[in-house]
Structure formats: C-alpha cells, structure tokens
Amino acid sequence: MTRITDLARITGGRSRSISPENFTGDKGAGGAATEGTGAHPARDLGQGWKVSPSVDIPAGTGFTMAEISGPAVIRHIWLTTDAKNWRSMVLRMYWEHDEQPAVEVPLGDFFCQGWGEFAQVNSIPIAVNPKGGFNSYWEMPFAEHALLTLTNLGPEQARVYYQVDYELTEVPEGSGYLHAHWRRNNPLPYKEVHTVLEGVEGAGHYVGTYLATGTHNSEWWGEGEFKFYLDGDEEFPTICGTGTEDYFGGAWNFDLPGAGYTAYSTPYLGLPQILRPDGLYRSQQRFGMYRWHIPDPLRFHENLRITVQALGWRSLDRYLPLQDDMASTALFYLDRTSTHRPPEPDYDRMEVL
Structure with missing residues (x-):
C-alpha cells in the first residue's frame, strides 16, 4: 500500500486506465468508441458520449478485462455487475505470462460479497458501496506482463462495468x-x-x-x-x-x-x-x-x-x-x-x- 508519507513525493510514474472506454489503456485513447453497449442511448450525441461504458459476457465464456505490459503496478480496480453474477463469475489474474493464475476466485468473494447479496464494506484494501460498487486497492506489481480475466459460468449473459487503474513505473526488487x-x-x-x-x-x-x-x-x-x-x-x-x-x-x-x-x-x-x-x-x-x-x-x-x-x-x-x-x-x-x-x-x- 502507498504510505501517507509517499503522497507528496514526485515520481516518474505514468498513470493509465483500462475500461470499456479504453480497452488498451493507451495514452489519449479513452472515450473514442463508435460502438458499444451505450451506442443506442448516445445515438443523438455521437462519439465521446458514453458509447462504450460496459461489456456483455455471454454465458459460458471468458473475457479479457485487462492486458498490461510492465513494469507496472495495478493500484485500483472498480467493477459492478448484477448481484446474480457475483457467485457465477470467476476472476483470474496471471503474472509474467504464467499459464497458471495467481488469483482464481469467485468475483463476489474477492470483494467480500460471497452470498450474492450486498453488504457495505469500509476497509482499506476493499470497499463495497451501494448498490454493488466493488473497489480493490490491493497493490499488484509485476515486471513484464499482467492478464486479468472474467469467466461467466452462469446460465445468462452478464453485463459488466469495470475500470483497472495502474501506474507504469519501476517495480522494486523483492516485490511479491x-x-x-x-x-x-x-x-x-x-x-x-x-x-x-x-x-x-x-x-x-x-x-x-x-x-x-x-x-x-x-x-x-x-x-x-x-x-x-x-x-x-x-x-x-x-x-x-x-x-x-x-x-x-x-x-x-x-x-x-x-x-x-x-x-x-x-x-x-x-x-x-x-x-x-x-x-x-x-x-x-x-x-x-x-x-x-x-x-x-x-x-x-x-x-x-x-x-x-x-x-x-x-x-x-x-x-x-x-x-x-x-x-x-x-x-x-x-x-x-x-x-x-x-x-x-x-x-x-x-x-x-
């Protein structure tokens, strides 16, 4: 976790973010979609007006939330989806091109919502806010590559809104x-x-x-x-x-x-x-x-x-x-x-x- 004493220190890190409005996290590439789950309500406004705020993951399929080249540190993840999906979706995270996941957990349980019903959580690394705004502040450093996926094992398509905030920065030796x-x-x-x-x-x-x-x-x-x-x-x-x-x-x-x-x-x-x-x-x-x-x-x-x-x-x-x-x-x-x-x-x- 970032210490309070680090907040004032100027570094060479570069902030980036991946979401349905910028699937790659590239600089200057956010909000440029011309199609997506918001295309119909944005039809009178056009590009730049919340055209792609979310993704639909069909039943029985997986989705790549984020793929990031390092060195970098994931600082924050925000996500929301219907409560019926909290125990039917699996969140996985892979580090450094490893074929085996380091994180493999039902989505709800990662965010302290194991029973598929909302509970307010006010903790340091995990915050869950009405009515199902999932937030993770677990620090996730990696040297070369990170892959985050969601797999929908449920019987119905799931709509998911998410954002992965990360910093391109050197990772100290000895980081786990x-x-x-x-x-x-x-x-x-x-x-x-x-x-x-x-x-x-x-x-x-x-x-x-x-x-x-x-x-x-x-x-x-x-x-x-x-x-x-x-x-x-x-x-x-x-x-x-x-x-x-x-x-x-x-x-x-x-x-x-x-x-x-x-x-x-x-x-x-x-x-x-x-x-x-x-x-x-x-x-x-x-x-x-x-x-x-x-x-x-x-x-x-x-x-x-x-x-x-x-x-x-x-x-x-x-x-x-x-x-x-x-x-x-x-x-x-x-x-x-x-x-x-x-x-x-x-x-x-x-x-x-």
Whole structure:
C-alpha cells in the first residue's frame, strides 16, 4: 500500500486506465468508441458520449478485462455487475505470462460479497458501496506482463462495468506477486477442519482472509481456531488463534446485548454481512467476515498452510464439531507467479442455494 508519507513525493510514474472506454489503456485513447453497449442511448450525441461504458459476457465464456505490459503496478480496480453474477463469475489474474493464475476466485468473494447479496464494506484494501460498487486497492506489481480475466459460468449473459487503474513505473526488487485462492466445504465433514490454504511453496507474506460461513445448526458456531502452519510446521502450528470471532476482531459471539449478532466494518477487520432466517424459505444464518493482515503480515520463507475449525457447543461444557458451509478466500504475496492451488471454481461448487 502507498504510505501517507509517499503522497507528496514526485515520481516518474505514468498513470493509465483500462475500461470499456479504453480497452488498451493507451495514452489519449479513452472515450473514442463508435460502438458499444451505450451506442443506442448516445445515438443523438455521437462519439465521446458514453458509447462504450460496459461489456456483455455471454454465458459460458471468458473475457479479457485487462492486458498490461510492465513494469507496472495495478493500484485500483472498480467493477459492478448484477448481484446474480457475483457467485457465477470467476476472476483470474496471471503474472509474467504464467499459464497458471495467481488469483482464481469467485468475483463476489474477492470483494467480500460471497452470498450474492450486498453488504457495505469500509476497509482499506476493499470497499463495497451501494448498490454493488466493488473497489480493490490491493497493490499488484509485476515486471513484464499482467492478464486479468472474467469467466461467466452462469446460465445468462452478464453485463459488466469495470475500470483497472495502474501506474507504469519501476517495480522494486523483492516485490511479491498477489495471489488469491478460494475453497469451499458444504458441508464440512464431521470432525474435519476447513483448509483455507495449503501447498504454498516459496517465500512471502499472508495478507488477508475473507470467510463466508453458513450455519447448519442452532446456537453459536464460532469457537473454531485459525491455525497457521509456517515453514515446515507439521502436527502443531506456530500461530494458533483462540476463536473465530477473535480472529476477526470481535468478541463474545459478536453478540451486542439486546441486538444479537451485530455487523461492523473497519479498516482491517469486519463482519459486514449477517443474513438471518426469514421465517419461511431462508432457514439458516449466514455470515461474511474479513481480516486484513496489512499492519501485521504473516511472514513465511518456505511454505504455508492455514486451517480453521467449525466448532460450536454441544452443551455449556462440551464442544460440538459442526458441519457448516464454509467458503474462504486467502490472499498472500509470493516470490513466484504461481503455486499449488485448489481445483478451479465451477458453477455447482460456487452456487448459493
């Protein structure tokens, strides 16, 4: 992230932006389209009057959002599309011509919207504003090449508005590549843990977790511990938390007396989404929460594995292993462009029922 102390420093960087109004990001090439999704409403005004503000991605197809030659740093991504597409589209990012993606995540989960319903997010790297304005400020440096794609796995065409803002600039030696992996268990097998991250080899630092969890039992669900296995840890981790709500910066079941579960969104920690039963078809509670390790990144030099337990209470003095719906997005910087990753998301695995 850019430090406040850097704001006044004049550099040789050159700002560029890719959107449907300038697919290449070339200098002086914005707003010149003569056809596009806005051509009809702009028919009386012509070129330069919002002729191409968005793209339509047919069902079952992929689309190249941005292809950039470096060295450069992606500073900001803004995007919006209908909420029905948030768990049926896959966002991928590839660095330095690698054929394997470093980022491969359902679109909504990357922006802390795993349940396909809007939740306001007011954090440093991710901001989501009414009524579905997705913003990412994760810093994404690369030396030679970046490719960002969206794949529509849904049954219908998706209209997407987006903008990728980047800076052509030298990338400091030792900069890592942003990675994001997504995993889901629904349900989590009895007495097993949910794996947030595994098989990551190399040196880097872990910077964030988004967790979308849906409860399949009554009573409190968040006693489970996050465990970080660093650099060869096997049976026991180096870092072990004390409970799910503790890891996300809350306490005592997120329960504000008289109000019950209470949402919050802060620069680095949040429980922005609480979906409650409706008394008819929506029977289970669902939650979305984030924890960004920006002031406190977790450093590793050989490998990294992360798990979290799903744990409730069988009685007041005995834990109950839960079989919940758990979907996690893990974000980290690594000294290489790809690493072992989970099976790619498919429509059935992502679907919110």
